[in-house]
Amino acid sequence: MIARREFFLFRKQRENTAFNHIFLSILVVFSLGPVVLLAVNSFKSNAEMGLNPLGLPQEWRLENFGRAWEQGEFERTFKNSVIYVVGTVSLALVLCGLAAYSLARKNPPGANFVMLYLLVASTVPVWLYLVPLFFLWRQLEFLNTYHGLILIYTAFNAPFSIFLLRSFLIGLPVELEDAARVDGANELQVLLRVIVPLAWPGFLTVGLVVGIGVWSEFQVAVIFTHKPDMFPVTTSYFKFTDRFGRDWALTNAGAFMMVAPVLILFLALQRRFVEGLTQGGVKF
Amino acid sequence: MAAETATPFKSRPVQAPYPPGSKPKRKRTWTRYRLMRYYVVPWLFMIPILGLHAFVVVIPALQGVYYSFTDWSGIGEAEFIGLRNFEELFFEDQSYIDALSRNVQWMIFRVTIPFAFALFGASLLARVKRGAMFYRTALFMPFILPSIVTATIWRYLYNPRYGLPTLVGYDKALLGQSDTALWAIAFADNWQFWGFLMVLFLTAMQGIDPVLYDAAKVDGANRWQEFWNVTLPGIRPVVLFMMMMVMIWAFLVFDYVFILTGGGPAGATEVISIDIYKNAFQRFEAGYAAAQGMTICLFAGLVVSAFAFLRKRGWDI
Numbered sequence: 074m075i076a077r078r079e080f081f082l083f084r085k086q087r088e089n090t091a092f093n094h095i096f097l098s099i100l101v102v103f104s105l106g107p108v109v110l111l112a113v114n115s116f117k118s119n120a121e122m123g124l125n126p127l128g129l130p131q132e133w134r135l136e137n138f139g140r141a142w143e144q145g146e147f148e149r150t151f152k153n154s155v156i157y158v159v160g161t162v163s164l165a166l167v168l169c170g171l172a173a174y175s176l177a178r179k180n181p182p183g184a185n186f187v188m189l190y191l192l193v194a195s196t197v198p199v200w201l202y203l204v205p206l207f208f209l210w211r212q213l214e215f216l217n218t219y220h221g222l223i224l225i226y227t228a229f230n231a232p233f234s235i236f237l238l239r240s241f242l243i244g245l246p247v248e249l250e251d252a253a254r255v256d257g258a259n260e261l262q263v264l265l266r267v268i269v270p271l272a273w274p275g276f277l278t279v280g281l282v283v284g285i286g287v288w289s290e291f292q293v294a295v296i297f298t299h300k301p302d303m304f305p306v307t308t309s310y311f312k313f314t315d316r317f318g319r320d321w322a323l324t325n326a327g328a329f330m331m332v333a334p335v336l337i338l339f340l341a342l343q344r345r346f347v348e349g350l351t352q353g354g355v356k357f
Numbered sequence: 358m359a360a361e362t363a364t365p366f367k368s369r370p371v372q373a374p375y376p377p378g379s380k381p382k383r384k385r386t387w388t389r390y391r392l393m394r395y396y397v398v399p400w401l402f403m404i405p406i407l408g409l410h411a412f413v414v415v416i417p418a419l420q421g422v423y424y425s426f427t428d429w430s431g432i433g434e435a436e437f438i439g440l441r442n443f444e445e446l447f448f449e450d451q452s453y454i455d456a457l458s459r460n461v462q463w464m465i466f467r468v469t470i471p472f473a474f475a476l477f478g479a480s481l482l483a484r485v486k487r488g489a490m491f492y493r494t495a496l497f498m499p500f501i502l503p504s505i506v507t508a509t510i511w512r513y514l515y516n517p518r519y520g521l522p523t524l525v526g527y528d529k530a531l532l533g534q535s536d537t538a539l540w541a542i543a544f545a546d547n548w549q550f551w552g553f554l555m556v557l558f559l560t561a562m563q564g565i566d567p568v569l570y571d572a573a574k575v576d577g578a579n580r581w582q583e584f585w586n587v588t589l590p591g592i593r594p595v596v597l598f599m600m601m602m603v604m605i606w607a608f609l610v611f612d613y614v615f616i617l618t619g620g621g622p623a624g625a626t627e628v629i630s631i632d633i634y635k636n637a638f639q640r641f642e643a644g645y646a647a648a649q650g651m652t653i654c655l656f657a658g659l660v661v662s663a664f665a666f667l668r669k670r671g672w673d674i
Contacts (some may be wrong), residue, residue: 093481094488100478101495104552107510108498114513126519168406179399187403194414196602198609198657200630200650202417204637205424208431209417228413231406260398289503291612296638307505311616314509321513328509332502339501343494346501351556 108336115326122321137326144317145327149302150309153219154288157305160223161287162280165234168227170276173238174264178250195232199292207296217300225293230283237282237352241275242268278349281342285335306331425651429644431637442648453649456629459539460656463628464607466543467550468600474547475554476596480584482555483562493559497552504549504612511545512617532617535625542613542626554599558592565591601664605657629653 114122115137117130125131142148176184206225207216215221245268253267269276291307298304301312310327317323339346425442429435446453482492499507514521517530531541565588573583589596611630614620620627620635629649637646 090485090487093485097478097481097485097492097496100474100481101492104496104499104548107514107548108502110514111506111510123519168409171402172406175399175402179395179402181396181399181403183400187407190407191410194410196605196657196661197414197418198605198650198653200609200633201421201654202414202650204417204633204643204646204650205420206413206417207637208643209420224409225413227406228410231410235406260394260402285501289501289505291504291616295615296634307503310505310509314512321516324509325513328506332506335501335503336498339498340494343497347493347497347556350500350553351560 108332111325111332112329114321115329117322117325119320119322134322137322138330141323141327141330144323145310145313146301147306147309147327147330150304150306153303153309154305154307156219157222157226158284158287160219161226161230162284164223164227165230165283166276166280169231169234169238169279170269171264172231173235173242174268176235177239177242178247191232191235199229203293203296210297215297217298217303219303222294222297222303222305225297226283226287226290229293230286234279234283237279237349238272238275240352241272241278245271274345277342278345281338281345282349285338285346288335421647421650424644424647426648427644429647430641431643432641435644438644442645443652445645446648446652452624452627453629453632455624456627456632457652459626459628460608460610462539463543463610464604466540466547467603467607470544471547471551471554471603472596472600474551475558476584476589478551478555479558479562480588482559483588493556497556499549500553502549505616507545507549508613508616511541511548515541533622535622538618538622538626542617545617546610546613557595557599561592561595562588597664601660604660608653608656 110127113129114126116133116135117125117137118132118134121130172187175181176187210216210221210225213221215224249271250263250267253263258266288305289307290305291311294305294308295311298308301309304312310331313327314324424435426437426439427435428438428441478496482489482496485492502510512532515531517523517528517533522528522531529537531537569587569591570583573587578586609630610628611634614626614628614631615634618626620631629652633646633649636642636649
């Protein structure tokens, strides 16, 4: 009995993980299958879709994309979405970066209150303020404008961005900042010349998460934009599927074009994505 | 910043910022420079985003609280009617009660199925070394897809002509029938969501002391016992916290329902948020919609206080 126990304790046994691999593979098929199917189906013709709904296409048709690009007016909506994303990301990085630096390093009186405020604010149900916000925005004539949506997205992403940037900045060595100060740098110079070059991975993570969030955002966009000229890809695609709901080739191609940039970014920088999204935790 | 340039560095050497909480006791000499350095500049850095956040979130939230006590179409003056909206919601409006019960069903689905998937996946993945990164990436990937795309994928998969149901000979539209629609939507949502939970649980599992697993093995625990007695207690704080958040989020669900069914068929998937949307933006009942928003807040508060209460009662939450 003792011998057996020692066998377990002292011989580092290679664990049998075949079971794990089998079930993980099933889960991977479950998770990736639908995405792969979306990609594959966007190359099929509608006729083939009926005959061969789940398999590879017999001929890879590229004209679906051209058709979807035209009919879905992706040229305009891609441009709109890029404006929303770039605007929100830059505004959020600048404003939240300033606040996070202040919270991480200066710790002014009231800093704890600010953190508590952000924590509570990020858990307040969005439906409490969405309706009044809409009417406030209408009064200010911010509906159907780029800045109207960018301001909302920036504010909604603020708690997450500040928390993540703050925790990132706390991990940086203070000495470099002090050295810069001894050399006569003021606060803004310290931030721009020392912190940002050191903390760019943190800024990149936040930028990615916020950017993807805005690119994918639907709920706010559908409430705050009504003019097709101002639609981001998500809501315009929603209207598009309304019109071409049964044209699976077309809708699949459109959806695939919409996610392709996201997927490429994710595959290239997936570690940052996963860390950013799970550390921030809260998705609005 | 102006004060810094006005005060030469040689007459007032720069103090290293102290780590929070460990300020040494010393005589403080308040100068304009110090005031700027430790009070004004830090707050100047925070004010823009806090101001914007207050403008977008706090002010409308307070307005929402006020409007919930009024009869207001969204245009013009709001008429104060006290608790009338809430009276109507809870005692007269059957569609609201139905919507609420659908949110509760959604909540029950969300704290069981995705959690089961995530716990299963994470406990498998925690033991795997080869390919762990691939698995994690692949399983997390649905989470980054836009909801509209996930919805499109699943609308296709659910389609009654050649979608998944036809593989088992089921030829009815899962999204088109009142008794299956909500669950079909919830499953699409689960498909996207569980990978996120799994990564959270996986991170927590990696923090468990491996000695505990050795001990369990010595005691002859099988996989299930190991999971139940070592893994689950080890990640309990994360699981419970996420349960609380998921329960709160369950009252906010909008995207999938709005995209896939829009509340139909025949109102069978109408959740509170859809009702709010229709009341506020289609039926010109903004005051009533604000009251519904308040009730969501109330339920979120109930969830949080239930967890707080259980913790107080000695449940180690």
